[in-house]
Amino acid sequence: MKAAYMNEQGGPEVLQYGDLPDPQAGPGEIAVDVHAASVNAADWKVRSGSYARITDFPYVLGRDFSGVVAEVGAGAGAGVTDLAPGDPVFGVLDAGQEGAYAEKVAVRADLAARKPEGWSHEEAVALALAGLTAIVSLEDTLKLQAGETIVIQGGAGGVAGFAIQLAKHIGATVVTTASAANHDYVKGLGADRVIDYRAQDFTQEVSGVDAVFETVGGDVARRSFDVLRPGGRAAFIASGGQAPKPPRSDVTALRPNVARARRHMERVAELFAAGAVTVPPIRTFPLAEAADAHRVSEGRHLRGKLVLKVR
Numbered sequence: 001m002k003a004a005y006m007n008e009q010g011g012p013e014v015l016q017y018g019d020l021p022d023p024q025a026g027p028g029e030i031a032v033d034v035h036a037a038s039v040n041a042a043d044w045k046v047r048s049g050s051y052a053r054i055t056d057f058p059y060v061l062g063r064d065f066s067g068v069v070a071e072v073g074a075g076a077g078a079g080v081t082d083l084a085p086g087d088p089v090f091g092v093l094d095a096g097q098e099g100a101y102a103e104k105v106a107v108r109a110d111l112a113a114r115k116p117e118g119w120s121h122e123e124a125v126a127l128a129l130a131g132l133t134a135i136v137s138l139e140d141t142l143k144l145q146a147g148e149t150i151v152i153q154g155g156a157g158g159v160a161g162f163a164i165q166l167a168k169h170i171g172a173t174v175v176t177t178a179s180a181a182n183h184d185y186v187k188g189l190g191a192d193r194v195i196d197y198r199a200q201d202f203t204q205e206v207s208g209v210d211a212v213f214e215t216v217g218g219d220v221a222r223r224s225f226d227v228l229r230p231g232g233r234a235a236f237i238a239s240g241g242q243a244p245k246p247p248r249s250d251v252t253a254l255r256p257n258v259a260r261a262r263r264h265m266e267r268v269a270e271l272f273a274a275g276a277v278t279v280p281p282i283r284t285f286p287l288a289e290a291a292d293a294h295r296v297s298e299g300r301h302l303r304g305k306l307v308l309k310v311r
Ligand SMILES: NC(=O)c1ccc[n+]([C@@H]2O[C@H](COP(=O)([O-])OP(=O)(O)OC[C@H]3O[C@@H](n4cnc5c(N)ncnc54)[C@H](OP(=O)(O)O)[C@@H]3O)[C@@H](O)[C@H]2O)c1
Pocket: 040, 041, 042, 129, 130, 133, 153, 154, 155, 156, 157, 158, 159, 160, 177, 178, 179, 180, 182, 197, 215, 216, 217, 220, 237, 238, 239, 258, 297, 300, 301, 302, 303, 304
């Protein structure tokens, strides 16, 4: 198979394009002919070594995929009788597994969901990890309720864009942060109020909110505690594996456990079918140009999603 892979960690230039052996579907797995893979922010962090040191090369990045089932693993069992070669599927690889920047990937069958008819592979993958993360963060972790107010940091990003729409669907009021060029975009997603974080200090603009969903990291994460009401809660996905420690004792800091499950992919499809969420703007790159896609991702100002077109 063709794959974008690396033999060492480092800058975008370590991503090479070439041939690697096809992965085989093991018991309980399917092998998928990948048509599209997202470039997620996690990918350049793994590539550069800011997450963990990789020792097993060649290494293929890529956490979510959309494609067509090529093979069902031997002994796959009752759990996969509903998937067969030829079925279009999308999903997120198991936590700790990567490899979607390739023409073929083996994945636990119970993590893959049927790709809704009418979605291209690029559209399906654009909603996969981003949708999963937003659903786990808002519904399962923050348990956001109708009538509450939430601050969503970094509204123009892939995860946050889904989260704005989901929060509105739940019935919350949404305040978000974005640079001026993205204000119309995030308002179009449903944001009730947008703060231009380059011109305004969000801690001076908003206070006493019920919840924060923090997708930016660094200083933005630390200062997010300031805008919560007593009893408020904040969920952090850009501050590593642990939520930052709150500087006050009357709020809760949460780190969503973004566990993979087919039901979450089905929830993404359900939200789309209900008209609650739309497909974000997608910028595509051919798989062979994964390094260029990483340069855009690492620039941290892409609106919507980056997708690699694999076939
Ligand atoms: N399983 C997990 O835990 C999980 C899953 C997915 C993502 N994540 C993490 O979540 C974070 C977001 O991921 P993503 O893929 O959604 O990111 P992304 O799409 O790369 O986010 C880019 C967006 O961030 C905005 N932005 C940059 N700096 C900002 C600031 N200071 N204030 C407000 N907005 C800012 C930019 O908008 P402007 O141009 O308007 O600045 C841009 O649209 C990443 O750190 C990623 O690693 C974690």
